[in-house]
Amino acid sequence: MKPAEAIDDIADAPPEPRSALVRAFAVFNANKTSWVGVIVFGAIVAMAALAPLISPYDPIEQDIIARLQPPSAEHWFGTDMFGRDVLSRVIWGSQISLIVSIASIAVALLVGGTIGLVSGYIGGRTDLLIMQAMDVLLSFPSLIMGLIVVAMLGPDLINLIIAIALTAVAPFARIARAPTIVLKERAFVEAGRALGFSHIRIVLVHILPNLLAEVLVMGSLWMATAVRVEASLSFIGLGVRPPTPTWGGMINEGFENILDAPWLSIYPGLAILILVFALNMLGDGLRDATDPKLRGE
């Protein structure tokens, strides 16, 4: 078998020598706030993981004699009305915030992403019906939706995760559906059909990897929302039950003494603020990095 004509596509040099990943990193790296997000989020994850080692006191053990002490060298963030160390409770509270937000977004991403992918690929009337159902879900504000679900199922960790996941299913379905509709018309998908590939193979091997980045980026941005909703639900008493420390719950507990002991609510409030900011900065950086219109210089 003689090889075909020798190739000299010199006039036809490759247009884009850099790989997508290298370009994405350059964009991410160009904006330093992205790195602030990475570092702060990393620090909070480390804090949650190392809570038993780094927290100075037991977060649950009460010490009534030392109640409502202002911040001091002994108790950096002061103590609450049961004499529990606020710093230790903030450190331990990060666990609940992270577990709930990561787990609920993972569930929402999996369920919503699958719905969007399948709906967009099938198209037609089925797609229309599924997406209208998603619009109904979307019309509930996150907090109201969480409220309804937790009120129905009862407040505990798993129900909290289900409630928050449910509020984020519709957005993920939409985010996964849009690129699916574009990708299924692309010639490489048509080539797969011409080659006799199954629909499952086309969806999983040829469509999914091309929209995964977009969906994952959205996940990091929605995690910030999940943190907020978790804190809000805990604040109104529909979160994880006391005495387990949660940031939202701590703000609530500190509320009745807000004038005498403002540190009870301020420190967990700051913790929520910092985590949400970090996630948003990280998510913005990732979103820009996967935006094909931006090129890192």
Place this chain on the structure above:
Amino acid sequence: MASGNATETVLSVKGLSKTFVTKRGFPNPVTVTVRAVDDVSFAVRAGEAFGLVGESGCGKSTTGRALLRLIEPDRGAVTYRGQDVLAASGAELRALRRKLQIVFQDPYASLNPRRGIGETLAEPMRVHKMGDRAQIAERVKSLLAEVGLPPSAADKYPHEFSGGQRQRIGIARALSVDPELIVADEPVSALDVSIQAQVLLLLRDLQARRGLSYVFVAHDLGVVRFFCQSVAVMYLGRIVESGPVEEVFNQPAHPYTTVLRQASPVPDPRAKSIAVRIEGEVPSAANPPQGCHFHPRCPNAMPVCKTVYPAWTQLTPTRGVACHLHTPAGS
């Protein structure tokens, strides 16, 4: 050009039609019906390159896709070596998919950007169980060599290649399942002229070496004249003239073919261009003119052309035309 019986018909298309229906407008939607492919019939012989030409929107690409069932046609019959393509399903259809392949116009959209070239070429062979891992790896190398790419290409990704190289990869992917007929949908129109020639020569080389037949969809008459042995000219979803390339382009029977040929530049500075002016735009396929679709733009239009679509007239065993100028009775 091909070995074996050159007059044997491999692909026969009869009365193929595809209508797209859309509803537009609110609150009173209007149903718009576009007859993209309207009663199209042709036959492709073994080892032949059969051209489908026409302006954009004339339904030539839809025809190519419908006969592969990438778009399900509404009516008609497609027979490949005696097998009914449109009725095939399951294992039968999978077997047909191996025999009939497609090469796409846009080399940038035709490759999955996140898959390595080696994977892209090996996947069809794995799906069709065409050998073990080592055999498939070996076949990937030989496919790359066959389309003129180095073996190292297997480890690279689409973005590392130029348009012409990507088109070679697209061709290699089509070849991976050892097809007998390839629908080439404007395979060179997205490429630079210098690259076009290389890719056309590769396709012609494969035609000779593998005995491939092509359905070659194009709008460039020069390319069709160079590449094809037979041609069908399409206008608004219908074939208006067909026959051997030399005959059709040298002595066009249909006024549209004449106009099309004169609109195509001749690479000779001394050649005087006798511009036959073509009047007006291509009418909307959603609302084609009564009678012969071409009559509003036709220099030879007669009264009958406005009311009756001309019947297909066979001029010679290989040539036919749909034009009242050639209708025997004249009417």
